Amino acid sequence: MNLSSLSFFRSLRKDNHQFAVIGLGRFGRSVCSTLHNFGYQVLATDIDEKRVSEALTEGIVGHALQLDSTEPAALKEAGIFEFDTVIIAIGNYVQESIITTLNVKEAGVPHVVAKASSEVHRKLLRRVGADHVVFPEYEAGCALARTLTKPAILDRFDLDPDNSIVELIVPDEFHGRTITELQLRNRYGLNLLAVSQDGKFQINPDPTKRLERGSAMVVIGCNKDINRLPI
Numbered sequence: 001m002n003l004s005s006l007s008f009f010r011s012l013r014k015d016n017h018q019f020a021v022i023g024l025g026r027f028g029r030s031v032c033s034t035l036h037n038f039g040y041q042v043l044a045t046d047i048d049e050k051r052v053s054e055a056l057t058e059g060i061v062g063h064a065l066q067l068d069s070t071e072p073a074a075l076k077e078a079g080i081f082e083f084d085t086v087i088i089a090i091g092n093y094v095q096e097s098i099i100t101t102l103n104v105k106e107a108g109v110p111h112v113v114a115k116a117s118s119e120v121h122r123k124l125l126r127r128v129g130a131d132h133v134v135f136p137e138y139e140a141g142c143a144l145a146r147t148l149t150k151p152a153i154l155d156r157f158d159l160d161p162d163n164s165i166v167e168l169i170v171p172d173e174f175h176g177r178t179i180t181e182l183q184l185r186n187r188y189g190l191n192l193l194a195v196s197q198d199g200k201f202q203i204n205p206d207p208t209k210r211l212e213r214g215s216a217m218v219v220i221g222c223n224k225d226i227n228r229l230p231i
Contacts, residue, residue, distance in 0.1 A: 012085065012111060017041055020083040021061075022069045022100055024051040027115055027136055028089030033060040045069060045078060047096075069100040072107065081107040088130070091115030098124050105129030152231035154216060165193070165220045171230045175213040179205060188228055190221035 017040050021032050024046040032055065035042045044064040046052050052066045067074040069090070075081060086104050090097045094117065101114050105128065114130040116122035122133045146153060155167040174182055184190045194201040195209065196216040202209070211217065219226065 016084045020080050020086045022088050023090035024055050031087055036060055070096055072103045075103055085111040088114040091117040094121050098128055101125055101130050102128040163222055166226055167216055167218045170211045170215050170217050173230045174211045176210055178208050178210050180207040189225040190219045192219055194218040
C-alpha cells in the first residue's frame, strides 16, 4: 500500500452499504461473494447473460444485470452512476475496462476501483480516472514467491516499497531468549510489535518475556533488515 492508496481508503464512506461490481469473472465473483456474505448490498453486471444468471442462481449477489458497460446509457439506466463505490472487474479486456472506467468517472462516481492485467493497463486506468487499481495476479505472484523463499514469514503488510510489517515464526536462534537479550532494534533495526502465546497475540510484550520455538512474532521495519533475520 502507498500513500495514494491510503488517501483513497480514508475517503471511503464508513456508512456505505452498497457496491456495484462490473464483470463477473473469477475476480468479480470473489468480490461479490465476499461483500454479499458481509451483508452489503451488491449490484453486479456482466455482458455475458450466462454469468449473470449463474451469479443469481448461486446467490453470491442480491441483484445482477446483463449489460454492456461500455455504453454510458446502459450504466445510467441500471443506476450504476448512483453508487458511491464501483469495482471494475473486467481486467482481462483492456479496452472495455478503460472505457468502462472512463464512463463511471465522467458520470461522477466518487470511488472507482479497477482491476489491471498489466503495468501498462494500470497506468492507463489511472490516467482515465481510476481512484485505486488492483493487480491481483501480480500481487499473488509476489506473495507466492515470498512464501516459497521465506516460508517462516506467515503474513506481510507492505507499508511502502521499502518498509513492511511481517508476522513470522520465531527463529530457532531466538528460542529461550528474552526480548531484551535479542536487542532486535540494535542488531537488526527492527521493532517488535507482538508475540503469540496460547493462540493469542500479546501487543507490546514485556521485555523480559522469553520467546519460544514454534510461536509467532510481529515486527516492523525496513525490508532489507527483515531479510537479515535468521529465517
